[in-house]
Amino acid sequence: MSTPVVSIAYHSGYGHTTVLAQAVRDGAADAGATAHLLRVDELTESGWALLDASDAIVFGSPTYMGTASGAFHAFAEATSGRWFAGAWQDKLAAGFTNSASKSGDKPHTLYYFQTLAAQHGMHWINLGLKPGWNSSTSSENDLNRLGIFAGASAQTNNDQGPEAVHKADIATAEHLGRRVATTAHTFTRGRTTLTP
Numbered sequence: 001m002s003t004p005v006v007s008i009a010y011h012s013g014y015g016h017t018t019v020l021a022q023a024v025r026d027g028a029a030d031a032g033a034t035a036h037l038l039r040v041d042e043l044t045e046s047g048w049a050l051l052d053a054s055d056a057i058v059f060g061s062p063t064y065m066g067t068a069s070g071a072f073h074a075f076a077e078a079t080s081g082r083w084f085a086g087a088w089q090d091k092l093a094a095g096f097t098n099s100a101s102k103s104g105d106k107p108h109t110l111y112y113f114q115t116l117a118a119q120h121g122m123h124w125i126n127l128g129l130k131p132g133w134n135s136s137t138s139s140e141n142d143l144n145r146l147g148i149f150a151g152a153s154a155q156t157n158n159d160q161g162p163e164a165v166h167k168a169d170i171a172t173a174e175h176l177g178r179r180v181a182t183t184a185h186t187f188t189r190g191r192t193t194l195t196p
């Protein structure tokens with residue numbers, strides 16, 4: 001049985017989103033995937049080769065000015081050669097983001113990732129969690145405490161460092177990593193049965 005490969009392609013300006021990227025990686029590894037952590041602003045040829053060989057690519061970026069960071073957008077533009085070649089067609093995709101405000105327009109960053117994935121013909125994996133922290137009996141320690149379905153989201157105060165990333169948001173990112181790895185297992189096994 002082949003082990004699915006999950007790559008996390010992310011940017012982080014000040015380290016907060018790196019904490020989430022590591023959590024996605026840990027969740028994917030916990031669910032039996034080979035997981036690679038790749039900064040999109042430091043991608044080498046071997047990094048691109050890892051992305052090309054991945055079953056799933058998880059996009060991650062802080063939310064800057066209501067969308068992904070400039071560094072992430074530069075990476076997205078650099079994937080256009082893969083778009084022309086259809087190189088990432090039928091890979092799995094998912095995403096995560098972090099911002100300072102509770103909303104901060106961060107769903108838009110995830111919708112942007114969804115659009116990027118769709119342009120490549122990739123299959124989007126959503127978070128698969130009910131919203132937390134939305135009733136009198138729930139708490140900010142709930143998984144998916146920010147109530148966003150498209151991917152994993154985090155809110156970190158703008159006057160605190162990466163150590164302040166909320167534990168519930170880290171757990172939510174780990175959940176996403178496990179979900180991507182589990183789905184990748186299903187896809188890779190399914191493809192094996194379909195290939196003569």
Ligand SMILES: Cc1cc2nc3c(=O)[nH]c(=O)nc-3n(C[C@H](O)[C@H](O)[C@H](O)COP(=O)(O)O)c2cc1C
Nearest residue numbers: 012013014015016017062064065066099100101104
């Ligand atoms: C240029 C810039 C733009 C930002 N825009 C937003 C924004 O639109 N919404 C928001 O809530 N926070 C915004 N922030 C705050 C960051 O999202 C927040 O500090 C985040 O934790 C940074 O993650 P990082 O450490 O991975 O770079 C912005 C920060 C910067 C530097």
